[in-house]
Amino acid sequence: MSSIRCRxxxxxxxxxxxxxTGLDHVDIDIEEGEFVCLSGPSGSGKTTLLNAIGGLDTPDSGEIHMGDIRIDRLERGPLADMRLHHIGFVFQSYNLIPVLSARENVEFVMQVQGVPAAQRSRKSLEILREVGLEGMENRRPAQLSGGQQQRVAVARAIVTHPDLVLADEPTANLDSVAASHLMDLFVELNQHHRITFVIATHDKRVMSYARRLIKMQDGKIISDEPQ
Amino acid sequence: MLVDVGLRLAWRNLWRHWRRTWLTVGAMIFSNGLLIFAMSLQFGSYDMMIDNSLHAYSGHLQLQHPRYLDEPKMRYALDNVAAIAERLRRELSLDSISARAAGFALASSEERSYGLQIVGVDPVHEPLVSTLPGLVKQGRYLKPGAAGEIVIGAVLARNLKISVGDELTFLGSGFDDSFAAGIVTVVGIFESGMADLDRALAQVELGYFQDVFAMQDRGHSLIVRARNIDDVESLQAQVKALLESNQDISLRHWEELQPGLRQAIQADMASNSFMYVVLVVLVAFSVLNTQLMSVLERTREFGTMMALGLQPARLSRLVMLETALMTALGLVLGIAVGLVVNLYLSRVGFSYPGMDEVALKFNLPERIYPAISLASMTLGPAAVAIGSLLAALYPALRLYLLTPIEAMRAV
Incomplete structure (x- = not known):
């Protein structure tokens, strides 16, 4: 899987x-390894577009291609497999599983993928260290601050090295320092692992990290410019 | 979902609302314990009912003339009953086999006359097949070879206004349709607690009966009492094999001899089963409530899991696994509670005010003892477990209808 093509x-x-109107005849191409920000006011269609690209929601019409696969026509099962193996999600409100520890949350997707326990453990500890949560592996979400929870969510999204990370307002609940750390991490992952990032935001600090900024309004793309 | 993550997640999810979980598990423990107790008591009372009824008079098996069961007439008799009884006792190495002959007669005291059934018995072996000889409250039981002696039921004695030592005349019809008449002395009065026997049964010595009723060596039945109710079927097969060549003898199982007993048990089982079903349904609704609430309040979380790539089927399995864990907890603790209660009551027995009247009606002792068996220990809990798992199907299957985006938007 590489590029994304929406028609x-x-x-x-x-x-x-x-x-x-959530999306109004949107055409967009995102190449592998891009770092894209979707901006626009609330209700402009950013989240709707993210959800459609991630296969969480189906469009009323149009086509979404991910590499050679047309995902808007996939059945629920193959679509779930596609998300499991190729896409990482970072949600605004973290959406961690409250009864699992930070490490277990990170391991969760790998467990579902069937990754062996030793490998899971090694990778999850590694990624948690990378996002600055060393020593907090066994804490449950309720024992972590908002920023720490968001970092666990990011670790969960990237630990399997997906082709694409879709992040919806990832810094909305973070202070400026935490937000800046998170964006640095995204940039690093994008550059070192060639993970494609599509981030929906109206945070100008986040937009400053993007190499391509797509502005939306009333479900339409009103500008699409490299940064 | 892999078992380890599913188990861990399911177990922890259970304790998110530990009060709610314990309430549901508590309902399971209570109903499992109650079902085990009630079923054990029920089975125990059936065993006692069967044993007491059969031991009182009819025995576990009877050998009769093929037509005697449907038409208990004098002429449907077996030849040489004493010899057959002796042969069976020898071949089966079982003493509890006794011959009887029976006829109907009009019995008269100085003041009154009543109809009754006179039964000729073998005084040596009759106590081994029937409890009646042991229930003689006044006087004594019959002695071997003692002609002219009779034991009668307490109600009959009251009706005839006679007591031990008084004389009684009876008049009936013999095997050859001749008059059968005799004057006997009442040597004992029994109180069985069974109205039919106490009101209309009298026993005389078999040889005397055969003389008076012109039976020669004939009799009407051979009563066989097995060592244990569980041995009846094998004993039946043995007796059948021994008498295979004799077409003039029918072997009757106690269920043929006392069809009312089995019917009473079946009727009781049916009414109790209804109560058990109600209990299981109540528990199932409790589980349904718990799991439905649990699923509804975790809708967002399920949406996240689906977004991460979990199939709805795996989420359904997670909910079923949670229910299975809760059920297993209720099952183990419920069985433990039921077992403890049963073990205690199997030593001290169970009784309640007014039970003596009910017990008398159903030929039960005043205290009943639960019968601990695999069936009584597992049937109820198994029904609760199945009911609980079935109840959890609805919340589990609801997850199939969820889409990730709708689920994550849930409040």
Whole structure:
């Protein structure tokens, strides 16, 4: 899997009697190893686009290709496998499993993938050290600060070295220092592991890290420029 | 999902709301314990009911003329009953086999007359097949070779207004349709607690009966009592093999002799089963409530897991695993509670106010003892476990309908 190609993506939502446009004929190509930021005000369609690319939501019309695979036509099972093996997600509200420790949260995806225990343990400790959580491996999410939880979520997203990381407002709940550390980590992973990053944000500090900035409004791409 | 992560996650999920989990597990423990106790008591009372009823009079097996069961007439008799009884005792190495002959007669005292069944018995072997000889409360039981003696039921004695030492005349019809009449002395009065026997049964010595009723060496039944109720089937097969060549003898199982007993047990089982089903359904609803709440409040978390690449089937398995763990806990602790209660009651017995009347009606002792068996220990808990797992199917299957994005948007 390498590039992402979206063609004429449309998505609407019903809110009461009102029809809200999430995506309005969006065309976008993202190449392997890119570091892309999607920006725009709330309701502009950033998260909807991320969800569509990640196979979490299906568009009303249009096509989404990931390499040679057309993911908008995949059944639930193959789509779940695609997410498991190729995509890492970082959510705004961390979404860690509260009953598992930091290390177990990071190991979770690997366990589902069937990675042997010793390898899981080694990789999870390594990645937690990399995101600055050494010594906190056995803490549960409730025992970690917001920034620390977000770093666990990032570690979980990247530990399997996915082809693509989709991050939705990853710094929204972080202070500036934590946000800056997180973005440095993303850049490093992007450069050293050629992981493609697509980040939805309206945080200008985050946008400053992007090499390509796509601005959205009312479900449409209004600008797409390299940084 | 791999077993290790599934187990760990399921176990920890259980204790997120430990009060709720314990309440549900508590309901399982209570119902498992109650089911074990009730079933053991039920099976125990059935065993006693069967044993007491059969030991009182009819025995476990009877050999009769093929038509005697349906038409208990004098002429449907077996030849040479004493010799057959002796042969069976020898061949089977079992003493508890006794011959009987029976007829109907009108018995009269100085003041009153009543109809009754007179039974000729072997006084040596009758106590080995029946408890009736041991239930003589006044006087004594029959002696071997003692002609002209009779023991009667307490109600009959009251009705005839006679007591031990009084004389009684009876008039009936003999084997050859001749008059059968005799004057006998009451030597004993028994109280079996069974109304039919106490009101209308009298016993005389078999030889005397055969003389008076012109039976010669004939009798109407050979009563066989097995050492244990569990031995009845094998004993039946042995007796059948021994008498294979004799077409004039029918071997009757106690269920044929006392169909009412089996029917009473089946009726009791049916009514109790209804109560058990209600209990299992209540527990199942408790599990359904717990697991449904648990699934609903974790919808976002399930959405995250699906987003990470878990198939809905794996999430369903996780919910089923949680239920299985909860059920296993309820099962183990419930069986332990049931076992402890049963072990205690199997020593001291179980009784409740007013039970003596019920016990008398069903031919039970005043205290009943639970019968601990594999069936009584496992049937109830197995039903609770199956009910609980079935109840968890609904919340588990709901996960199939979830999409990651809808689940993660859940409040």
């Amino acid at each position: 004429q993506l449309c998505k609407t939502f019903k809110q009461g009697d009102e029809i809200i």
